[in-house]
Amino acid sequence: MTQQESANAILVLEDGRSFSGRRFGAEGETFGEAVFVTAMSGYQETLTDPSYRRQVVIQTSPHIGNTGWNDEDDESSRIWVSGYVVRDAARVASNWRSRRSLDEELRAQGIVGISDIDTRALTRHLRERGAMRVGISSTETNPEALLQRVKEQPEMTGADLVGEVTAPEAYVVPAQGEKRFTVAAIDLGIKSMTPHRMAERGIEVHVLPATAQLDEVRAAGADGLFFSNGPGDPVTTDRSVRLLTDALDSGMPFFGICFGNQIFGRTLGFGTYKLKYGHRGINQPVLDRSTGKVEVTAHNHGFAVDAPLDRDTETKWGSARVSHVGLNDDVVEGLELRNADGELIAFSVQYHPEAAAGPHDAAYLFDRFVEVLVRAKEENA
Numbered sequence: 001m002t003q004q005e006s007a008n009a010i011l012v013l014e015d016g017r018s019f020s021g022r023r024f025g026a027e028g029e030t031f032g033e034a035v036f037v038t039a040m041s042g043y044q045e046t047l048t049d050p051s052y053r054r055q056v057v058i059q060t061s062p063h064i065g066n067t068g069w070n071d072e073d074d075e076s077s078r079i080w081v082s083g084y085v086v087r088d089a090a091r092v093a094s095n096w097r098s099r100r101s102l103d104e105e106l107r108a109q110g111i112v113g114i115s116d117i118d119t120r121a122l123t124r125h126l127r128e129r130g131a132m133r134v135g136i137s138s139t140e141t142n143p144e145a146l147l148q149r150v151k152e153q154p155e156m157t158g159a160d161l162v163g164e165v166t167a168p169e170a171y172v173v174p175a176q177g178e179k180r181f182t183v184a185a186i187d188l189g190i191k192s193m194t195p196h197r198m199a200e201r202g203i204e205v206h207v208l209p210a211t212a213q214l215d216e217v218r219a220a221g222a223d224g225l226f227f228s229n230g231p232g233d234p235v236t237t238d239r240s241v242r243l244l245t246d247a248l249d250s251g252m253p254f255f256g257i258c259f260g261n262q263i264f265g266r267t268l269g270f271g272t273y274k275l276k277y278g279h280r281g282i283n284q285p286v287l288d289r290s291t292g293k294v295e296v297t298a299h300n301h302g303f304a305v306d307a308p309l310d311r312d313t314e315t316k317w318g319s320a321r322v323s324h325v326g327l328n329d330d331v332v333e334g335l336e337l338r339n340a341d342g343e344l345i346a347f348s349v350q351y352h353p354e355a356a357a358g359p360h361d362a363a364y365l366f367d368r369f370v371e372v373l374v375r376a377k378e379e380n381a
């Protein structure tokens with residue numbers, strides 16, 4: 001079916017604003033939190049990122065689908081977004097790795113989308129009013145009726161979604177080359193590039209379900225603990241805060257990404273809050289305050305840590321501080337914890353050094369983790 005022949009569809013925001021467009025992907029009706037992504041490439045990685053669970057993703061880049069869908073770039077076993085919104089869906093997929101079109105993949109996975117929407121107007125609306133619930137339907141023609149159902153949907157604030165995305169069983173990603181360390185990576189919605197980046201550095205990664213506690217981390221023979229990205233509100237992560245507290249009490253090195261940064265923040269005693277519309281894209285500038293370098297980074301977060309930028313915070317493990325700051329809005333983008341000797345023992349970033357998709361400026365953070373593991377091993381030897 002060509003785009004011209006495809007059926008009409010509607011999109012309705014919870015504040016009543018509506019748009020009409022065309023069905024894209026599966027036919028049907030879907031709901032979620034409306035969020036916009038500014039990346040101009042990497043839609044396959046975006047769609048398969050488990051952190052987008054229960055979110056309807058709007059691409060600000062106007063042409064989507066040009067490179068089709070391949071068998072290599074998935075960041076997990078499936079598409080997780082609850083809906084997909086684009087301006088102009090590519091009619092022809094053209095790439096040597098493409099196996100099928102984006103529309104075919106969305107349909108095969110039952111993902112409802114909409115195209116031919118004024119995504120610029122929609123994004124400006126969300127920037128002004130903030131992220132909100134949305135519905136998309138190719139079966140309903142009455143926006144008022146869809147609006148009623150949008151208002152019945154749960155909000156993202158308070159949402160506990162990790163149980164819907166975590167691995168049911170533990171699995172191992174082997175180290176590449178000589179094995180130097182073992183790390184237990186708690187799967188809160190992990191992207192496959194993350195264990196890959198560690199494996200490239202000689203780390204054997206034991207990916208554990210989100211329910212894992214310290215005895216399971218120990219049983220894996222872990223030299224260090226890692227917390228992944230993940231969907232939902234960080235206030236729902238008490239179980240993970242307990243695990244991280246136990247791990248830090250036992251002197252275990254820690255590294256966290258995104259949701260992992262928010263959980264580290266809570267463990268250090270900081271609060272979290274919801275951003276007006278979040279950071280989602282692959283060209284967000286961040287300052288590493290320890291080196292003064294600016295890096296261009298991949299982001300996907302709707303919540304952030306509330307920690308002071310101008311002073312250190314004393315904890316029972318040592319001194320905590322904000323290590324990275326977003327240069328667009330001064331949002332906390334990283335945290336670090338140093339012991340009484342000033343040595344780094346645990347750290348995290350709010351953004352995505354695994355960079356799938358995105359620039360590789362922040363890859364040094366995996367090397368930083370290796371340095372922390374090396375020192376901890378030397379001290380325990």
Ligand SMILES: NC(=O)CC[C@H](N)C(=O)O
Binds near residue numbers: 230
């Ligand atoms: N990618 C992530 O880990 C996102 C963390 C959290 N769900 C947020 O929206 O801020």
